[in-house]
Amino acid sequence: MQPIISVQGLSKVYGSGFQALTDVSLDINPGEIFALLGPNGAGKTTLISIICGIVNPTSGRVLADGHDIVKEYRAARQKIGLVPQELAVNIFETVWSTVRFSRGLFGKPPNDAFLEQLLKDLSLWDKKDSRIMALSGGMKRRVLIAKALAYEPRILFLDEPTAGVDVELRRDMWRMIRQLRDSGVTIILTTHYIEEAEDMADRVGVIQRGEIILVDEKAALMQKLGQKQLTLQLSESLDQVPTALPAEQTTLSDDGYQLTYTYDAQGDPVAVARLLRQLAELNIDYRDLHTSQSSLEDIFVSLVEERA
Secondary structure: OOOOEEEEEEEEOOOOOOOEEEEEEEEOOOEEEEEEEOOOOOOHHHHHHHHOOOOOOOOEEEEEEOEEEEOOOHHHHOEEEEEEOOOOOOOOHHHHHHHHHHHHHOOOOOOOHHHHHHHHOOOOOOOOEEEHOOHHHHHHHHHHHHHHHHOOOEEEEEEEEOOOHHHHHHHHHHHHHHHHHHOOOEEEEEEOOHHHHHHHOOEEEEEEEEEEEEEEEEHHHHHOOEEEEEEEEEEEOOOOOOOOOOEEEEEOOOOOEEEEEEEEEEOOOOOHOOOOOOOOOOOOOOEEEEEEEEEEEHHHHHHHHHHO
């Protein structure tokens, strides 16, 4: 499968001397939802801005659907829709004028029926004649999405699309994003709501200090880096973790009634059975137990802290 976006050895040094990106290489597959995660200042927005033709790279090459973003700028840019973090529309224009202008700007023939359905899908149809300055923050965010989708791009970048958006609108947005993915649109998103990336993404990339430190299938990442925990509610309190138990993996709550055992999600398949057998041999009874697994947020924080 040919990647729909291919980033090859991309670097960016600003005039101040600050190096925002260092030798970034990344392939994004057609029709996937790719989550780009990283702390503030990691280089996410710079990378997106270069791919979208807003910022010039210092070195390296980017192909969008086979088109070089520098040498074939017009063809490449027609393939890409961008929903930026900041409001990027004329606030004195109406919603309808904004989306019609965006479609024409990228050379698409008029198609009012398509734009009408797009605004209905985004719950904007009843606001089509309203000036953008009169809309709420959430409605303005919807207009940005409509503007980006008006010319039917194959690739859609969402830079913090749900920042400052209420729960209902966020749910509507993600439903539409899934529909777009199902129709063949490739979605690349950055988000500070890591639970959203965990729920939505097919693959995850982590960027820090301008370098890609990890790219993997979300499920594989959870499998390889996630940890599981077994938590037991004890019948009687303990003063300390018994020496017979693995000290580095076992912790005891302050009141002595909760014992927590942490183990590798891909590790020894009989580890839990062995621990329970040891507890029985030590005559330690428990009233309840449950297991949990690291979330994507736990994994992300761990990765970033390791590279700090």
